[in-house]
Amino acid sequence: MKRLMICMTAALFGTAALASGPGESHKGGTAYLGNGAFTYEIFETAVEHADLEGCPAEFDPEAVFCRLTVAADMAHVFVFSYNGDQPLLAVKGYELGDGFLPF
Incomplete structure (x- = not known):
């Protein structure tokens, strides 16, 4: 669980953000999380990822x-x-290895 929190923190703060203030949305600023929600819009822009089927x-x-x-x-x-x-x-976290995604 500690690793997961570290990774989430890195994903949230170690990447480019979206807005410089509440209601603003331009590159290079800070993404304010409305109601504390981490939305897909923020994730899509700020976190390197792969889409899953x-x-x-x-x-x-x-x-x-x-x-x-x-x-x-x-x-x-x-x-x-x-x-x-x-x-x-x-x-949900998974150890890396052969067949690590069981779905």
């Missing part, structure tokens, strides 16, 4: 979509809602 079995494929990142010797599946501003719902 599916998500881990525990998530409803009709309700969510997933993206993959690799950091700190771990693979991380970011799970986003299709609803509203597409907020981040979960992050």
